[in-house]
Amino acid sequence: MTLPNENPTEGTHKNFIEVEIEKDFATKESLRGRSLMTRFPPEPNGYLHIGHAKSICLNFGLAQRYGGKCNLRFDDTNPTKEDQEYVDSIMRDVQWLGFQWDGLFYASDYFDQLYEWAVQLIREGHAYVCDLDAEAMRQYRGTLTEPGRNSPYRDRSVAENFDLFERMKRGEFPDGARTLRAKIDMASPNLNLRDPVMYRILHSHHHRTGDKWCIYAMYDWAHGESDSIEGITHSICTLEFENHRPLYDWFCKTLRIYHPRQMEFARLNLSYTVMSKRKLLQLVTEGHVSGWDDPRMPTISGLRRRGYTPESIRSFCETIGVARFNGTIDVLVLENAVREHLNQIANRYMAILDPIKVVLTNYPEGQTETLEAVNNPEDPSAGARQLPFSRTLFIEREDFMENPPSKYFRLKPGGEVRLRYAYIIRCDEVIKDASGKVVELRCSYDPETRSGSGAASERKVKGTIHWVSASTAACCEVRLYDRLFQSENPEEAAEGKTFLDNINPNSVTNIVAVVEPELARQSPGTRVQFERNGYFVVDEIDSLPDKPVFNRIVTLRDSWAKIASK
């Protein structure tokens, strides 16, 4: 047993992978003297999303927990889809999530070794060059219920295979003309074992190896071998690769090389979200979102720009657990994870999203004062700030109702409400424009009720609302984000429709909010709470000095909305 921590997961429940890892290290001869080695192996053909975060937290987390190591390895065996832009974004995202890889590798680092091993398989009669084109190969492969037939090229001599493979490598044949195949079993009930393709011809420029190669390894041929080279002890992947495990094992065994253990877990599905790279790419290229980092995207870069914290994403990954059952997590769990963290760290401010003017008729014209407001009740070290107060204010339009239901305890005609950190006011008069829209409330304030000013100020009223003093208010652009999709499972589209038809037409609303002066001075990346409203982040891209643009990260829980909707 070379796991350094005696009981690394003591006190918590182990997931099945941890159970198996501990069992392996306790019993397997091949692991004697080794310590846990994992890897996160993305293909650089898109941006990472929250599903990858689960895998990242798993692989890096396991390494941390057991005192092992975790590599970042780019699975770059298909030059037609991969790009340096994706490599860069992936490295950034992994680090932003709070992880640091031990080794940084590329499958393309191993192309030479892979080629030598392919030669070995040919020499030993385990691989052959096949001239069947894609269509013919499909026919020879058989179906789920019928066995395949041997390729007519299956029994070429070793010498001929050598010659042909060498010429494939030299670029003598056009794309798709031939393949190198493993000679396994065309009758296997597992289709992955019906002489799988190891190399295809692709005259394509590779983002790292340039034009050196025109034959490229397939996933199955590259992945396990890369794991072996890096000494990966546990190669963790998603469930759909389970059927590939026999092939993974066959290659390692036939090559007689170090043999890692592949283990599969269920990928993450989130309600109201699409997770496939193809669909995310489509959202980007067709302009349904502004880019991979659009704050509505489930990409790591989208979540980052939306204002999610790495801590909250890690905590989310911890709570959802790891298992072999393919289910769907309610997106509320993710939202709950950010709220929980932001409640601890975000300073509170007052901002009015939809203002209505309030004039305090008995507050002397021209008078101002400052009031003290706590920055974060959850964190005393965050201190306090001074809030300017005056005769004319703005409050939230939805904090006033002319004919409210009984349970409504905000402002109403003749009713009282407390202005947070200020005074209790009474609504005396409602002023409307020609169309009947309320444009102004004329109120009187109770001078005895200034917050914190003694016994008289302790008077209780049902409601407390937020406000902003008009004379010192600033205006800021605010983007109110909502879910990108309006259906729980966006992939489920009606006949003739696609997931795109499930896009929420109101997933973003741009407004100009009236905010307290402090808020206009926040720097990009700062996360705040707009009291009684939600958590917001100063956008890192579109904000200008002293002109922040706010993205809504998530709303506050709103039990009034529930009551009101009944």
Place this chain on the structure above:
RNA sequence: UGGGGUGUGGUGUAAUUGGUAGCACGACAGAUUCUGACUCUGUUAGUUGGGGUUCGAGUCCCUACACCCCAACCA
């Protein structure tokens, strides 16, 4: 109709390997509150069905059912 997997409250995940079915999110009810937030309390609700073994089964056996994955020269 081949093969490989998986079924625990609404959702996700545990159960010392045969011994009180727990936790989180949600929902509901209440307490508290100068954020209808936070916090706190309580309630709700589960082992896919049917047999069997056993003093005792989520766990072992048999059987049925449901769902997921596999027929790219993608990963």
